[in-house]
Amino acid sequence: MTTPAQGLHSHVLATLGLAITAGEYPPGTVLRTDELAQRFDVSRTVVREVVRVLESMHLVESRRRVGVTVLPTASWNVYDPQVIRWRLAGADRPRQLRSLTVLRSAVEPVAAGLAATHATPEQCRELTEHALGMVATSRGRRLEEYLVHDIAFHRVVLNASGNEMFARLGDVVAEVLTGRTHHHVMFEDPDPAAVTLHVQVAEAVRERDAARAEELTRQIAVGALQELDVLAP
Amino acid sequence: MTTPAQGLHSHVLATLGLAITAGEYPPGTVLRTDELAQRFDVSRTVVREVVRVLESMHLVESRRRVGVTVLPTASWNVYDPQVIRWRLAGADRPRQLRSLTVLRSAVEPVAAGLAATHATPEQCRELTEHALGMVATSRGRRLEEYLVHDIAFHRVVLNASGNEMFARLGDVVAEVLTGRTHHHVMFEDPDPAAVTLHVQVAEAVRERDAARAEELTRQIAVGALQELDVLAP
């Protein structure tokens, strides 16, 4: 069982993509289109379309007379949301979670700084709302509700930065936060210090204090990294 | 004339991808596969494969009975190197250059800090080598040679960070630096202050001084951003 699979293309793509990113086919493995067609019981047409997509993600390379070769991790489009999802669902989830968290620690403080100067009143309002939401749900095992606010908070910050590259990391952050919550010891409530920091970030943005927003977000990031070290040293 | 075009698929993909990212088809525009097949004088098979790839980049969306709809910029996979190249080659090159530079300013300092603790002796050597190369070519209109060292330098830093997400930004940085050089007033030599900073970063990494490497790289980034403000206010 892999994915719902409405549409043959989606199904084959999901299956193959997941298998490759999970390392089931070591780099250099050669697949042949009609072999795949047979294996999945679909036409070569469908397989070819899938291969073209995998090729655009640089997961495989297709060469005449050779076949479809699986490429090493180093050439993968690791920023492709689809690739990220596959990897988070597969074997090297911890590694992926760590590298994404490091990326966050670089990007989010800068994004917060920019948000302080660019955020619209509406965005400021949303920020405050979600920060307060986090406070409200930070105790009593309400992790799922907390997560919703946490994700929304960070998404607003990234969007408010006014930089489209940052904005597009919203989904990535959502994945990371979700992954983290669901793999935690679910007994403990979120770190109160982190909650406070979120409230303060919202404050700083509202007050147009870029330096403070950046610094506070940096502290949140440090916390996230430390947490990761404790969980997976 | 758009691209060399070895292979029908590549040609159609390049043409369509470029046109869409250049905004020639406003979001919501509907294309039909057999119309495209006719226009490019290729089979529908080829067009379908191209559409599937564009779909995986979230440039378009294909729906039955409707056709292939061009999606708004907000949904594009802006981290896809191919999309980045298309956008840099097209109309909103300045915007793209700016958002990428902001991304760099967030990522590279952190990467440099990590590099200071993770760089191998070989990487330290390369770093120093390229920094000195930059010094050597920083005067006398040797911009192309300078560029090679500049790109190599930043690539080594990103790789040495040990984070695969950072490492994969090497190509992006290369594109940005190349774009900047080629669109500058080519009369002036690179900023001497920047050159010095690169040498110092190499030094800091060699001495395992993470904080200093990070701070110095941050200064390089600030310089790049200011430069951008002067050029395209």
Next chain:
DNA sequence: TGTGACGTAAAAGTAGTACTTTTAATTCCC
């Protein structure tokens, strides 16, 4: 024995056609 030209076959690439499925839009009935 080594080397280079050559031929072969295997696999991807392309084309075209026939058919299925979904679904927007129109029609028609109540």
Next chain:
DNA sequence: GGGAATTAAAAGTACTACTTTTACGTCACA
């Protein structure tokens, strides 16, 4: 006028036939 049935348009899938590239093995020649 609103909702159900019909229709047709476009993508999705399959299959088959053919073209092009090219890795690999063969064989001749030095």
